[in-house]
Amino acid sequence: MLRGLFKLTWVELKIFLREPMGAIGTIGVPVLMFVVLGRIFQKRAELSADVTTFVAVFLPIFATILIALSNVLSLTAIISIYREHGILKRLKATPLRAQTILITHVIVKLLLTVATLFLLVLAGKTFYTAEVQAHPLSFAAAMLLSMLSILSIGFVIASIVPTARFAQPVGSVILYPMLAFSGLFFPLDALPEPVQVAANLLPLTHAVGLLQGIWTGGAWSDHLWQVAALVANFVVCTVLAGKIFRWE
């Protein structure tokens, strides 16, 4: 049913790494930022407990979310360029299916994310002294779930934006407000109730909640609600994208 999936994934991965900014932009920049920020705050951490929290809790989650968002933008950009240039249409005139193309790009994004995270962990080991309470596998699972759920928003955007010029602003307009109200920068409790309700409808809020919980050593059983929300979001977005996917 998914003829060509392996080959297409391999080709797309190679093509992505041939892009001038491909590897540097997706892997190099986040790792570098992480190291630099980590170094700066590390020095200050000795002076203040707030900064310690920042380095130990805020930064890893922030990095994860940023990678997820950049994956969404990159996915929508690639698919819209393919649509604009008739590549999708050419692929439609083969036995290839729309799902295969989307799944291919998700796999490519996940592989690159794994590479980035691996480097981040290495960098973290070298530059960080902060204690990590989370079990690596447990946190990896939380990350995968969050990543897929956030990426599925990208499926929907990618399925309909006509050109690459649209993809970037549309992606940003949808994603950055979600980030602002995700509870990452300030606790949601401090917001008026209607805003809290709205924030709880956003998948990013649940991703942040789950990641923070697991990162600080929380149990999965305390986050079932968030897991359910992320899974639901993934299913709804994927089905919706399959329905509205436009080849040209």
Next chain:
Amino acid sequence: MAATNVIEVTGLRKTYGKLVAVDDVSFEVREGEIFGLIGPNGAGKTTSMECVEGIRKIDGGAVSVLALDPWKDSQELQDRIGVQLQQAQLQKRIKVWEAVDLWASLYPSTVDGDRLLEQLGLDDKRDAWFMTLSGGQKQRLFIALALIHDPDLVFLDELTTGLDPQARHAIWDLVRDIKTRGKTVFLTTHLMEEAERLCDRVAVIEHGRIIAMDTPAALVREHCPERAAIFQADGEVDAAVFERIPGIASVDSGDSGFTLKGRGDDFVSEVIHAISESSIRVRDFRTETPSLEDVFLKLTGHSIRD
């Protein structure tokens, strides 16, 4: 000889909102022939072709390709047809061999990709990125991708548009090769010369409707039977000699010489006969035979490029 029809289109209709792109189009493509859908840009060629390929859903009529419904049996059909699309691109940085390899992985059975690239003159471009190929090389790659799974039927949409004459001639040879391999070819073009040189039969489409369909020669014979003989003669010549030629329609004599127009396949021989009988010394003798271009002008009242 009753050849089998590989494509049968009856009363095809396709609309985009209020715009009727294709209206009541019917034609059939026979096994082993090169069939051309010809007409100006925007006449509905590509839309018709894409309905046959199963890329677009039809709004009315019936389409049958290799006895399949292109929309419902799309997956099965794609295994058996090869497609080259107008203005399609590939990933900028995909290598030629990677594209061929990828396409080969999409089909249950394929021909040797390296040999195919060699036959299409792309073997030295195996490792080149798609974005670095010239227009002609890109089109040859698209032909390779259309042939990789050894399809029974090949679709070529505006294959040589934008190519220089040399590349165009090279592509024409390749299309004839496809036919020689026993495949059926369905192509669209707005170049009458291309249609005339390649196609066994053509259908002329204008404003979404088919206005004529036959072999190029039969269309010319039917719609533009006039031939012209143009020459310069030495000394005084009595134009009355030419008035007696069978099939003559008009005799013009000017500074540049005589222009004789008439009908019939024998007209040119009759002119030559009359010239030699009257012992007229002739220089710069040439003939003008109408082409599909003239047929199009006659049928629509405007040139195809207008």
